[in-house]
Amino acid sequence: MEPLVRHKGKVACLNRVNVDTDQIIPKQFLKRIEKSGYDPFLFYDWRYLENGEINEQFELNQGEVQGASILVAGDNFGCGSSREHAVWALRDYGFRILLAPSFADIFYNNCFKNGVLPIRLNSDSWSKLAPYFKGEERWMTVDLERQEVEICEGMVLSFEIDPHRKQMLVEGLDDIGLTMRYQQYIEIYEKEQMAPYQRVYD
Amino acid sequence: MGSTLFEKIWNQHRVYQSDDGQSLLYVDLHLVHEVTSPQAFEGLRMAGRSMRRLDLTFATMDHNIPTDNPFVVHDPIAKRQIDALTDNCREFRVPLADLSSAEQGIVHVIGPELGLTLPGKTIVCGDSHTATHGAFGALAFGVGTSEVEHVLATQCLWQSKPKTLQVQLNGKLAPGVAAKDVILGLIAAHGIRFGTGYVIEYTGSAIPFLSMEERMTICNMSIEAGARAGLIAPDGITFAYLKGRAHAPKGVEWEKCLDDWKKLKTDVDASYDKTVVMDVSLLSPQLTWGTNPGMGGSVEGVVPHPSEYADEAQRFAVSEALQYMGLTPGTKFTDISVQHVFIGSCTNGRIEDLRVAATVVKNRKVAPGVRALVVPGSKGVKRQAEAEGLDEVFLQAGFEWREPGCSMCLGMNPDIVPPGQRCAATSNRNFEGRQGRGARTHLLSPAMAAAAAIAGHFVDIRQWELEQTGGVAHGTIGPA
Numbered sequence: 159m160e161p162l163v164r165h166k167g168k169v170a171c172l173n174r175v176n177v178d179t180d181q182i183i184p185k186q187f188l189k190r191i192e193k194s195g196y197d198p199f200l201f202y203d204w205r206y207l208e209n210g211e212i213n214e215q216f217e218l219n220q221g222e223v224q225g226a227s228i229l230v231a232g233d234n235f236g237c238g239s240s241r242e243h244a245v246w247a248l249r250d251y252g253f254r255i256l257l258a259p260s261f262a263d264i265f266y267n268n269c270f271k272n273g274v275l276p277i278r279l280n281s282d283s284w285s286k287l288a289p290y291f292k293g294e295e296r297w298m299t300v301d302l303e304r305q306e307v308e309i310c311e312g313m314v315l316s317f318e319i320d321p322h323r324k325q326m327l328v329e330g331l332d333d334i335g336l337t338m339r340y341q342q343y344i345e346i347y348e349k350e351q352m353a354p355y356q357r358v359y360d
Numbered sequence: 361m362g363s364t365l366f367e368k369i370w371n372q373h374r375v376y377q378s379d380d381g382q383s384l385l386y387v388d389l390h391l392v393h394e395v396t397s398p399q400a401f402e403g404l405r406m407a408g409r410s411m412r413r414l415d416l417t418f419a420t421m422d423h424n425i426p427t428d429n430p431f432v433v434h435d436p437i438a439k440r441q442i443d444a445l446t447d448n449c450r451e452f453r454v455p456l457a458d459l460s461s462a463e464q465g466i467v468h469v470i471g472p473e474l475g476l477t478l479p480g481k482t483i484v485c486g487d488s489h490t491a492t493h494g495a496f497g498a499l500a501f502g503v504g505t506s507e508v509e510h511v512l513a514t515q516c517l518w519q520s521k522p523k524t525l526q527v528q529l530n531g532k533l534a535p536g537v538a539a540k541d542v543i544l545g546l547i548a549a550h551g552i553r554f555g556t557g558y559v560i561e562y563t564g565s566a567i568p569f570l571s572m573e574e575r576m577t578i579c580n581m582s583i584e585a586g587a588r589a590g591l592i593a594p595d596g597i598t599f600a601y602l603k604g605r606a607h608a609p610k611g612v613e614w615e616k617c618l619d620d621w622k623k624l625k626t627d628v629d630a631s632y633d634k635t636v637v638m639d640v641s642l643l644s645p646q647l648t649w650g651t652n653p654g655m656g657g658s659v660e661g662v663v664p665h666p667s668e669y670a671d672e673a674q675r676f677a678v679s680e681a682l683q684y685m686g687l688t689p690g691t692k693f694t695d696i697s698v699q700h701v702f703i704g705s706c707t708n709g710r711i712e713d714l715r716v717a718a719t720v721v722k723n724r725k726v727a728p729g730v731r732a733l734v735v736p737g738s739k740g741v742k743r744q745a746e747a748e749g750l751d752e753v754f755l756q757a758g759f760e761w762r763e764p765g766c767s768m769c770l771g772m773n774p775d776i777v778p779p780g781q782r783c784a785a786t787s788n789r790n791f792e793g794r795q796g797r798g799a800r801t802h803l804l805s806p807a808m809a810a811a812a813a814i815a816g817h818f819v820d821i822r823q824w825e826l827e828q829t830g831g832v833a834h835g836t837i838g839p840a
């Protein structure tokens with residue numbers, strides 16, 4: 159995965175609480191066989207009207223947030239089913255950073271497996287933030303190394319993240335990436351320790 | 361102190377031991393099928409990764425292929441999964457037994473049949489019944505899609521060491537009592553969770569009398585007891601089964617492997633974390649009446665009453681199950697009629713299973729109103745059965761003779777049981793909706809299922825006079 163050390167991006171804001179994974183990606187899109195290409199289905203029922211037209215009211219359909227890579231969301235974001243598809247959809251849409259007062263557990267874990275950084279903000283800073291991102295194009299910078307978010311000049315918030323997960327993102331490692339660090343052991347094993355029956359015979 | 365068979369395999373495959381108790385285990389054989397692999401291949405592609413060991417990976421298609429004409433797939437989702445596997449195997453160059461291959465079949469049937477499954481190996485597959493391969497003294501278990509991807513990329517898996525459970529099977533099976541009855545009886549006696557957190561090793565005086573097919577049936581359903589894996593130490597029967605199989609070692613290599621394999625048994629001074637003992641000579645044919653594999657009993661019994669259970673939660677579960685199954689407490693099992701019979705699956709879709717079933721149906725007719733299906737576990741099994749004329753026996757009796765696949769075991773293909781109808785099935789799960797929405801599944805042995813098809817209701821197979829069609833002896837070697 160692409161390492162995430164410092165990220166500057168456009169901000170979109172979804173001022174709603176308890177956004178569940180069914181809203182993030184409805185179940186009819188779970189039967190796909192791919193792990194990518196989920197961007198058209200993100201927030202499907204909100205993004206489109208029943209007749210399939212774009213819902214002009216929906217936050218992410220506003221002109222000033224097109225191309226956003228940072229999402230500011232409400233409390234308990236990502237609750238509901240464990241589907242990893244929710245993170246895949248957010249990632250494929252272009253989001254790399256999520257900020258919310260809190261995230262659902264499984265969703266939070268799934269983010270790290272896919273190179274997405276979820277930042278927990280205390281509700282105080284969040285309530286100050288949300289209105290700021292309305293109606294105008296806004297940018298912010300996230301510095302994962304220093305664990306800081308620069309909202310605008312002079313306004314910097316710090317955040318907590320456990321060191322192991324931080325390292326995974328900073329180095330662009332996923333579970334497989336981590337195991338790859340043991341590659342030398344795997345190679346030694348293959349060379350020296352494998353028994354005859356572990357081989358393949360044709 | 362000595363080691364158990366499980367510990368020997370575990371230690372042999374440990375690539376790295378981390379401080380937090382996790383072991384990085386090497387995987388000798390990775391079996392792949394169409395349902396749990398597409399996102400794993402896609403993950404590799406997205407990360408620009410390649411596969412570590414093509415030579416240790418083997419793919420087949422089984423779960424959702426139609427068994428009437430496998431080449432005509434009407435369900436678009438099934439079609440996409442089949443096509444995706446074909447494309448992925450082509451792109452990553454994974455060996456694939458596709459629908460036109462003579463080797464195609466249910467993943468857990470073809471592994472042993474092709475000699476890919478060997479004693480002492482670690483084997484994984486994105487399917488919970490991978491435990492089947494444990495019959496050969498291999499450590500085999502099911503994994504999820506993200507782990508499938510992990511194995512494709514690294515040929516390893518992080519695992520924490522499970523505990524060991526010895527299931528000692530003593531005595532000899534009575535005529536008419538099958539390996540399926542052993543595992544169903546065991547789960548009925550000890551519940552569907554007694555193996556949770558453990559790897560089972562089946563030992564005891566019953567083992568030398570069991571053929572490889574019978575051992576596979578028992579190991580297959582270890583997962584229904586909650587265990588991720590079930591093992592049986594390899595012996596002469598194992599070696600005889602494997603010798604000469606397509607991917608089994610040959611010549612000098614065979615001798616070298618044999619030396620290793622003979623050491624694959626639990627040392628006399630080793631100890632297990634837990635032991636359960638069963639005298640299999642006392643077993644009757646079994647069948648399930650409820651909605652999990654532990655809800656079963658002997659064929660001479662009756663449908664239980666919820667009040668027979670001490671525990672409130674159990675009483676509730678039993679009454680719910682009986683309601684779903686449409687059964688009245690006190691009904692004799694042999695008075696329950698069936699509308700469908702399914703002989704097949706990775707539990708009981710092998711040549712010996714078909715031979716036994718054929719013995720039962722020979723010169724008899726399927727009861728009116730019963731739809732009976734035989735689905736061989738693989739192309740190899742089908743060929744062998746046809747060479748022995750078993751297909752004719754089934755067809756003359758009024759059975760349908762299908763192409764290999766998982767079929768009615770999970771109803772992902774068009775073979776499903778309609779709501780409210782009852783099916784005698786040789787598969788491994790009787791969960792609500794498993795064979796179709798509202799379908800009522802009873803698990804039993806191939807002989808018992810075949811007899812139910814003829815009688816139109818469950819029967820005690822021990823009361824039937826059977827003609828021998830030959831080749832049903834214990835320890836028979838399957839198709840080469």
Ligand code: SF4
Pocket residue numbers: 422423466467468487489705706707765766769770787788
């Ligand atoms: S036959 Fe049934 S249990 Fe076996 S692999 Fe197929 S679906 Fe799974």
